[in-house]
Amino acid sequence: MVYERIAGEIRQRIARGELRPGDRVPSTREITARWGVAMATATKVLAALREEGLVHAVAGVGTVVSSPAPAAPPVVKDDLTADAVVRTALAIADTEGLAALSMRRVAGQLGVAAMSLYRHVPGKDELVVRMIDTAFGASPLPVGSGGWRERLETVARLEWDLFSRHPWLAGAISMTRPTMLPNAVAHTEWIMQALDGHGLTAEEALHAAVTLFGFVRGIAVNLEHEAEQRHQTGITEDEWMARQAGVMTSLVASGRFPMFARMAGSEVDMDLGTLFEFGLARMLDGIGEWISGRAALTGGGRPE
Template structure:
C-alpha cells in the first residue's frame, strides 16, 4: 500500500512538472507538505521524492531543498567568462560562491579555476594554495559586516553588537565556522577588528589584558560553536531532502518508543510540546545567559 501511494504521489508531481507548474530549479512540495496534502506518513512522502530523484527528475540543493532538475537539453547557466588576468578579489569571490552553495569540502583550486574558466595554475599568481585562499575568504566574509564607527559606552551593549554581527556573518556563510580554528587562528584584519572592539569595550573595567582577552575568546567561541551546526545541517538537508523539522517528524515514532516506559519522564514531555529547534532563538538565549554571567566580574 505504501509503495503504491508513493508511486501515485510521484506520478502526480511528475505530471505537474510536465505541465509546467514547476520549472527547472523550482522547489517542489516538501515531505511535510506532501504528508498534509495526501494524508500519508512521512516515510511515504519521502519515498515519493526519492523515486523522482532516482529518475533524475528532482535533485537536492544545499540550503534550498528538493528542486526540479534541468531537463535534458535545457539551457544551463552560462559559465563566467574567462578573464585574461583575474584579480585576486575575483578568485576569492568565486571561492566564496562555491563554498556558500556547495560547502567547503567541495572547494579546490581546480574547482575555482573552472568557475572562472581559467587554467588552474593561473590561480597561483594570487594565492599559494587552498589554505591561503580560505584565509582570504575568512577575511572577506568578516569584512562584509563592519563594526560601527563608534562603540557604545556600555560594555554589554558593545559585546552584544560584536556577537550579533559575528552570528550574522556565520549565518550568511555556513562554511565559515568550521573553517576557523580557535587554537591556531587565522590572523585576518577584518576578524581582528572584532577582537580589538571587545578589548576596547572591556578596557578600564577591572580586568587585565589577559583576562579581557579570555572574555573575547569565550564570547567568540560561543558564537562560533553555535554556528558550527549550520553547515552540517545544510549538508544533511541537501543529502536527505528533509529539513531538520521534517527529519524530526520522520523519527517521531522512534523517539516516542525510546521514551516510553517512564525511564526519561522529563524528556518525554519534549515530543508532546511539538518542540522546534530554533538556532537563532538558542543563540539569543545563550548570549543573554553568557552576558548576564559576566556581570559578576564586570561593573
C-alpha cells in the same frame, strides 16, 4: 509551518516592492506582536529569510532587505586578480560547501587555466585564509557606543549573521591554532575595548572576547552540516524532528527520563537560532555577574 507562512508574507512584500533594499523588515518583537507567535518562531522567520539571501542584519539598525547580488562580469585572463579569485571561491563555498572548493574548480568558474591562479594565490590553504579574512571584512564593525552588554550582543549577532551567510566559515576557523587575520582580530579588539574600564585585566578581557566568539562559532559550526543534510535528503530540521515522534514516545514510555517526559506533547524549539539566542543571553548574564563582582570589590557601582 507557521514561520514559513509569515516568512512567505514578508517575502511577497519584498517581491512586490513594498519593502525595498535597505528597508527594515519586522523585528522579532514586531513579528510576535503582529502575528501572535512565540519569540522562537519569530527568530525562525528571520533566519529563513536570511538563508535565502533576502535580508541581512545591520548593527544598530536591525534586519533590512538585501540588495540583489549583481551578476559577476566575465573575467578576462589579463584582468585576473587575487580579489576575483577569492570572491569566486567564496561563491562556490557559500553555495556548495568548502569540500567542493578546489583551485581547478575556481579556475573553471573564471574560465582560466588552473595554473594562472597560482600567480595570485599560492594554493588552496592560503585561498581559504584569504576567504576568511574577506568574509569578516565584508561585515564592518559599528562605531562603539552603548554599554558593554549592548556592544557584546551587537558583535555576537553580527558574527552569527556572518556565519549564517557563510555556513562553511565556522568550521574553517581554528580555536587552537588561529591565524592572525586583521579583519578577524578587529572583532577581538572591539570586544576588549567594550570591556575596558570595568575592572578586568587585558588578559581577562581577551579571554572573554575569545570565549564569546567560541560560543557563537560553536553553535554555527553546525550550519554547514545542516545545509548539507538538507541538500542531500531534502528534509528540513522540523521534518526530521517530526519523524522522530515514535522514538520520542518510546523514550517517554520507558520511564527512564522523567524530565524529558515533561516535554512530551509540548512544542519545543531546538533549532540553531533558538540555541544561539538562549546561550547568548546566559553568557552575557554570566559576564555581567563577573563584572559586578569586580565593581563590588573596588567599591564601584553596578556596571552597565
